Every structure is written in C-alpha cells, then in structure tokens.
Amino acid sequence: MESNNTIWIIIRRMRIPFLVIIVTFSISILGMTLIPGMDDQGHPYKMTFFDAFYFVSYMASTIGFGEAPYTFTYPQRMWVSACIYLTVIGWFYGIGAIVALVQDKRLAREIDIARFRKKIQEFREPFTIILGYNNITHLIIDWLNREGIRVVVVDRDPEKIEALDLENFIPEVPSLAADVTTPETLKMAGIHQKSCQAVVSLFEDDIKNTKIALLCKLLNKRIKLVIKSTTQTQSEHLHNLGVRYIEDPFLFVSNRMYLALTAPSLWLLEMWVFGHILKVREREQLPRGKYIICGYGRMGHALERALKKAGMPYSYIDIKSTDYKAEKQSAVFGDGEDYKTMIEAGVKEAAAIIAATKDDLINLTILATAKKLNPEIYTIGRENTLDDLSIFRAARINRIYILERILAEFTYLFIARPLAYRFVRLLHTKDETWGAKVVEQMHAILGENPMHFEITIDEEHTYALSKELNKGRKIPLGTLRRSRANREERLPLLILLCKWDDRRMELMPQDDLPLEAGMQLLIAATEESKNDFEYIVNNYYELEYVIGEK
C-alpha cells in the first residue's frame, strides 16, 4: 500500500483540474444545445447534444475546424466566444496543475523512494546496508563491489547522495537521502529482506551508532552489525545488545602498535592480510627506545596502553588540538614555547615520536619540529581524514595511522572475508616464534607477494570434491596440495585456517586432517596455484589424479 503513494498524490492533486474541465465543458455544451441556430436553407434548428459535444471538444482544445454542422448565427457566435475563454482557461489550469505536479518536491521524493524500494526488492544476491556516505564508506563500497557484494547506502544529506550518484559505481548502488535513525528508513533499505547480510554504521557520534544498533537488532535479529564505538563503556553496552562486531578504531591502532613492537612477524601477517607485501620494509621497523606521545586524547591513551604492555619507556606532551588553536590563534605547531616543551619531553634522546592529535596540520608540524630537533627520530603520525593523504606522503613520515582507512579495511574484511578476519583475530593469540615460522614457510613456498582467498567445501564452489566427500570417501587435506601436473610435487599453496563452525577452528592445519563437507578454508596462494586448486576441487579427473588411488 505504501509504495503506491505516488499515484495517490497525483490523483488527489488532479481532482480540482478535472472538476474545472468537466464543469466548463458541460456549461458550454448545454449552452450550444439551447441557443437556436439556422441551417443552410434558412430553417431554424437546435444543435443536438452530439453536435454540441463534438463542437465543444474541438473548440476547447483551440484546434478550430470551423463552424459545424451549419454556419453559426450571431447568438450562437456570442455564446461560442464566451465558451472559448471558459474552456481554454479550464485546459490551461489543468495543464498548469500537471506541470506543477511534475516539479513538486514531495512527488519527486515519493518517486525516489518507490524506485529505491523496487531496486532493493529485486536484489537476489546478498547485500549490505551502509549508513552514512563519506570517505570511509566510499572505500568500503569500492571493495565490496569488487567482491560482488551489493551495497545500499542511506545518508541524511541529499548532497552526499547526489555525490554518490555521480560516482557511477558498478554494480549500481541504490541510495536514498533519509534520516538513518528511524525504523522506517531501515525497513525501506531492506533490513527485513532475506538477502540482507549486514548493516554498517560508522558515524562519529557513538550515541547515534548505539541507537542504530538497537533498532537494527530489534528489526532483524540475525543480521550482522558493524558498529563503530570509541569508548570502552560504549563497546560493553553494544556487546550486551548482542552486536557481533564492534569497531573501535583506537583499539585497532593500539593492538597493531603492540603487535609491531613485540611480534613483527605477526604484525607482518596481519598487514599482509590487508594487502601489504609479505616483507617488512626497513623504514617500517619500529625502533626500540623512548617514545614521545603528543596528544593525550583517545588515540594517545590507546597508544599508551600499547607501549605500556610492550614495556617500552614513554613520555607524553598533552596537546589538545582545539585548545591549542584557541590559545595560539594558529594551527601550526612549533613556536619558541613549543620547542621548549619538546626538549623538556626529551625529544633529543627519544627514539620515536607519535603525533596523535585530532588535527592533521598540527600533527604534521609536530613531526616536522621533532625532526628539526632530532634528525634521527622515527616519526609516527595520525592522519584523520583521507583527503590529506598526499600531504602526509610528501612529508616523509615513517609510519602513518589513518583511522578512516583502518576502519574501512576491517569492515570490508569482516563482511567480505570472514575467514581472513578470523585469521587476524587469531593472530593476536599467537606469539612471535609461531609467526616467524609461518612467515618463513610462506616465503619458502610462495615468495614475497602471495595472495589469499577463502573457499567453502560445497557443491557450488568445489563440485567434485564435495560430491566425493558426500559419498563417504576419506580425503585428507594434504591431497589438495598436490600438483595436478605431477602428484609427487607440491602446489605452491599454504592452508592457513580451517573452520568447521564458529567454535571449531584450526590455524595452519596439518596435511593429514580429514576433509569434511561444509568446511571453510583460508588459503595463501599465487594467482597460478589458485587456478590449479580450483581445477582440482571442481573436476573429477583432476581430483582422481591427485588422490592417486586409481
């Protein structure tokens, strides 16, 4: 019923124009039948209703075929002149009303909503609802589209929605400008639909995120939620609501920092999952020694936790970007007073400095000042918006933490690559020796730039293999690592994670592990070995060959 709003608006608006046309026509027709005329032989006659209807119909539209059936008498002509103005005004009014209706904003919006709904109802493939369109979600949309996951975007701001429409995403991203914190909007975006997988809400405002999380949970219990939260109490609150995935960018940064300080191999593996090459570049190695944290807000605290846990000495300079700007009337760090605080904090003998304020310009100037005082210092910067990326690159900062990008990466991984996401989570429970072994193994088998993919053992993805397994045949995992050219040789392939269900998972499974239908695998491979692998699991002949029983 709701989707037909457009038609109802049109009908309601057209009532008066219709009435005007009916009334003007009937007055004109009635007059024509009452006024006496004269036929070609001079006999008086009266028009019938049909004659009058015919004449008025073509007169009203101002086509004018002449006077029918006979030339008019003067009384008739006088009535016709009055009728012309009457009916023409009626028509103009009707046409004007239609034109006004086409330009009507309410109608345009109803049409937009109807289109949006229709597009979403036609989705057969899984899709994700993203609330809010900005740099972060733009990246996420790009990546999800590449994986073939459809996306729906809702943002309150119509200008942002227009910007999104101009992006021409392929496949198309249905978008709507509406208030995201109302249940109606979420329903329109298809939260009730079977194919709706997840809702992403990464707003700055924690309370808004919580409200959305609550609404989504109530509207659809089984949906995955990606909700941003920047404080611990908020995260706990969300956890109690049953939100499966809470994104705290500061926690991510803190964990990464800790990993980079204590277990570089694990850090490398995590970065590799996100697309880094499998090698630590020289400038990426964090130095050991004293750290200075500039900016002691949420980010500063998160980094402090990491440093403390890693047992690294540190000191901090408390700079609040807003206070600093208000006090000094400038967004550039580095006057005489600042130099003094820097030196007092021990910049000359420190190993690294972290600029973690909320202002990109202050962060840049902090690092520049530190470099001036101590050219050997290792610089770590927090970049707040993706727009400033090129400036940060040009500033030759050793390590940049871009909160927006980190958020986007984790969201993408969680939605599109659940196994890789699991793998990253499990990495944090392992130690450096384990990590070093894995990295070494990967280097030996796959080189420095392997890729990763995940596959579920079912008929759709591994046709031959799942058929054989369903017949009750026992096939160990190692079989899949044999080359299809020569089964004595090994494919350059490494199985990183094997998942049965949410509770049972195994990192780096052994070759003798028996395969089961429904199992999910995360595999590191090269482009070529991935192709070979897919051949083997889908094709009976290849599979029989690598099993080697016949």
Add this chain to the structure above:
Amino acid sequence: MNTEKVISGFFFILAMTINFGFVYGDPSNLEYHSGYELFAAIVINLIATVLKLGDKTQLGSVLLATSLVADIQLIASATVWAFAVYVMKGMNLESTVAVVSLAAGAFIANIVSVTLFIGDTLKSKR
C-alpha cells in the same frame, strides 16, 4: 459540519436523483425521457466520480468503483442514442429501450453508492 462531506454528499445524491428522473417513465416511449436530463446525469456523475478520487480507504475504493460503473452505463446510453439517430437513421423500439435500460443500470449503481455513503456516515456516530 464538514463542508467537504456536504459537497460530496450533495453530488452523490444528486447523481442518483437525476439518474432516476431520466429513467422514470415508460421505457418504450422516448417522449418520457429528456436528453437534457441524461446530459445532466452524465455531468453530475462525472463530478461525483472526481470527488471520490484519492480516497485510500477500502470504502473509498468501492465507492469509486460504483461511480465508474454508473459513468460507463450512462455514457453507453448516450452513445447508443447518438448512434441510433445519426448512423441507424432514427430511433426504433430496440434502441429506445436500450437507452433507458442502460441508464437504469447506472441508477442501480448509484443506489449502491449512496447506500454505502449513508452507511459509512451512520457508522461514524458523530
């Protein structure tokens, strides 16, 4: 008092009464049935139809349906009349009865419409 209700009620009932006025009389004799009355019936019925547009309720849809039936019957009646006069060379008994009975059908549709309208008014108890 609701002005909109007065106006729409006025036209719904007028549509029925004028329709009745045209139908009333010997159906085989055209002299009892005035063309002006048929014309008025058509115009008033069209106006009543437009007034029923845009009502989203269940009752509104049924009212609109009855009105559309009445419109079609009355326009058919007028068309038969014009066809008989101009194409068939004059009215005969068959066409006369057809004109009147088509209008009679429209009258029944109008009765249904008015009954529903009054029923709804009584139900609202105000």
